[in-house]
Structure formats: C-alpha cells, structure tokens
Amino acid sequence: MFEVADPYDCLNCPLQDCPGLRPLERRQRAYMNDFKKGELRFERGDTILEEGEDANHLYTVLEGVLIRFRSLEDGRRQIVNFMFPGDLVGLQGAFDEPASHSVEALIEARLCVFPRSDFVSLIKEHPRLGYDITWLAAKEETELEGHIVSLGQRSAKERVVFLAAWLVDRALATGLADEGNRLTIPVTQSQIADMLGLSLVHTNRTIRALDREGLVEWNSRELCVPNMDKAADYAGFDRAGRSSRPFI
Amino acid sequence: MFEVADPYDCLNCPLQDCPGLRPLERRQRAYMNDFKKGELRFERGDTILEEGEDANHLYTVLEGVLIRFRSLEDGRRQIVNFMFPGDLVGLQGAFDEPASHSVEALIEARLCVFPRSDFVSLIKEHPRLGYDITWLAAKEETELEGHIVSLGQRSAKERVVFLAAWLVDRALATGLADEGNRLTIPVTQSQIADMLGLSLVHTNRTIRALDREGLVEWNSRELCVPNMDKAADYAGFDRAGRSSRPFI
DNA sequence: CGAGTTGTTGACAAGCCTCAAGTATCGTGG
C-alpha cells in the first residue's frame, strides 16, 4: 500500500465514465474535491481495513475489486461481499464502532480517501450527496439480502452459479467484463468456498461439474458465464435493476 | 391492519424511554411531528410490506416485532432479519426500486408512517437526522453480516444458539425481555428454520437437543437463554456494542 | 530447481434433509 502521488482531481474522476454509475454534477465534484484527502493504492492481498480497527476514513473504490470478510476465532472465515468501483468502503457498520469486518484487495486497487469526521458537514452542505450515501447503504443491504438467500436456501450448485452471475453482472456494470461475459479476476477456490459457506473440496467438485455442464467457467484467472439468462434462471438471480447507482 | 385513531405526538414518542435508544432532542421531535403522517396497527401475521411493491412510505416500529423475508418462486422462503422497536422499515433496499422483501408482523405492532418523498428535505433541514438514518442503515448491515456468518460458517446448533442470543439481546435493549433473559414471543419452528436455512425437522431436533443441554429454552410462546454469557461463547455471538442506537 | 500455494480426485463419514406417522395444542362451531 502506498499513497498515490498524483491523485485525480474530482472534476476528472474516472468514475464519471463508468457505464453503471450516475455521473455527478460539476458542483458536487468541486465540493468533493475539498473533501477528498488523497488516494491510496493497494496490491492484490493487501489489507485495506482490519476487523476491530477504529476506521476514521471512508474510501471510494476508483479501480479494482475488494473482498470484505469476517473471521471467527477458530480460523473459519466468511466473505460477506465483493466491492467494485463506485462502492464505499467503511460505510458498512455503525460509524462509532470498530469495524466488524476486514477488507482486502483482490486485484490492484486504487481508493479515494475521505475523512469520516467531515461526514456530517457533507450531508449538511449537499443533502443530495447525503441521500446518495444512504441509497448506497440501502443498496448494499439488498445485495447482502441476496447472499443471505443463497446461503440459506440454495444448493451448492445454485450458489456457485448465483455468485458467478452476480459477479459478472457487477463487472459488466463497472466496465470490468467484456461482452463475452468474461471477467479477468483471480479468485481462489478457497475464497469462493469462504463466500458460499462450502468446503474447499466440495466447491471444487461443484465448479468442475458446472464447467462440464457449460453453465459456468471459472478458473483461478478468470470467470465466464457464457449464457447469463440461463444462469440467472438456474440460480434464481434477478438481473440487477438497470438503474445506475450513484457514487461519491 | 387499521389506522390508529389517536396517534402519539412525536413530543411524547414512546421510544424516548426505550432503554437501548438515544432520545431525540425536542427540536427534532417537533420537526418529525410535521413529517409524521399517522400510525398503523397490525395484528400477528399481517403483511406490512409486500415484495415487489413500490413502497412510498417509511415506517418506524413503535411497538412490536416484525420479520422481513424474501420468497423464491418454488416456495422456499428466507427470513432475512427481525425488526424491533426503533427500527426503520423500508430503509432496506434502494429507494427507487420495488421492495426486495416482504415484512410481516410477528406480534401486534404499531408503526409510525412517514412519506418517503419528503426524505430529501428532511436530510436538508436536519442533517443530523440524515446522519442517524445512514447510521441505522449501516447498523442493519452489520446485523445482516452477523446472520451471513451464521448461515455460512456455523453448525445447526450454533445457529440456533446465535439467533436465540441475538433475539434476547435485542429484546433486552428494547424492553421486551425481562431480567431472566426471557422473551415472550410466538416464533414458529418453521420460521426459525426459514431464518437459519435449516429444514423444519432438523430445526426441531436441534432445539430439543439444546433444551436438554440447558443452553436455550425455546417453545412456541417464549424464548429464554438462561445463561447469556455461556450462549454467546458457544455461538461466537458478540454481545452488542452497548452504544444506544438512534431512531427517527 | 525447490518450496509453497492452489487445484483435483478418491474414499469415507457426518450432518442435514425427506418422507412418514403420530401427538399436542388451539380455535371454532355445533
């Protein structure tokens, strides 16, 4: 991890051109620029936030993909969600309490840093941005809801297909996947297992089976869902509301 | 369901005295009163919000306990969370999209109704309240995170103990449980199963086993966790930050 | 080239699910 020497000016925020994101107005970008404290870069595997830590920053993902997870004392680990460009890190969890989860970079990532303390004044001066932040928090909750349904009700195969479809969908919206529904990202089978609540071995078998059936192709480098409609149907995945999300 | 004839004046909001909630300032209560549109009462089993519906209201739980769930086409159902006094209904899920889940009353409940459309102006005029709403959304997310960990990593017995401890903890904070950690609430084993991602039969066996071991006593009328510390330890339940939550 | 990580596969065990039947509880109407 290190600080980026030449951070973006918010007026030229790269997220402005992201297909799935609603661009900010010029005024808002100008304001955010004052609010912005700098940028950080992380390599794959770097820890961005650690469970138990008192976080006094908020981060917006500019580039990259992160995972958010919680660990149990005995070594078990549950990945709670993946985060894509435009997502806010640190919004999850009550502000005044230590972080309930850790966040780690899955690929090289670039994050925009905001001080948390200025948050109230941000809301005050730009209520619309405050609204957007609440919107993001609410949206994240809907996503978690989806994962909860997977964990609680779906079989191993359904879970893998659901996660694959969900990832590709989010990647398409953030320009990380191409038209072939192919996403280049190094996800370990162990990470998939920790996300889906399955054992490593069974995750492997399930992925192999889905590969043979042609539903999902997922190796350590990339993920591809050849037929999204078929996959979505198989796993009960509701292809995201096409509405674009706000970002900060 | 019917409208309450003599709703509370926000200045005398019953939640002000709730042990786990941070009271509102007089000014804020006065403002909320303008914002408030009325009160609704629901009986056990009544539907408050239906999946797919365009909700244009927000509700604060004044009294009662609710469940929030999502249904799959084939009849499977996943209960996502329980809601207690002070919780905001309708905050979950992006505002402009149809509800992703249904909400139902578990016991007789009384809800305070707010129009959603005035939400931006509320944030504008009382940024502090906007902050609190975001805080609540973030807190809910932490709770879902906890349930995700349960579903993904814990055994059937651990899940039941975790849920029991969690419910009692929340009930204590909202004055619904007594000092004996006893909570009078009619939860069906089928509902427990749908929350924990277990079959009805296995849920029953698990509860019986825990009863024999004296860890959790849970029948169709009430729930009791005789030794909270022991239970919390057994299930890896982190007894909630003692910090009191805000409410609207 | 060797060490460490990740992926793959087999054999077996265990946890959980399904089917099935029976019992308790509760509200309702005769």
Added chain:
DNA sequence: CCACGATACTTGAGGCTTGTCAACAACTCG
C-alpha cells in the same frame, strides 16, 4: 362443553448432500 379440523411440534428411518482426510498434480515465484 365437547368434537372437530387445522396448525404446530415430535420422533423414527433412511438417503443424499456436503464435509473431512489424504494423496497427488499443476502452477507460481524466487
């Protein structure tokens, strides 16, 4: 007040999904 049906709880038996243990192959990196 009892009979009845409906709902919820309980328990057994057997099967399937998933987990565990173990060994090996493939890959990555210094």
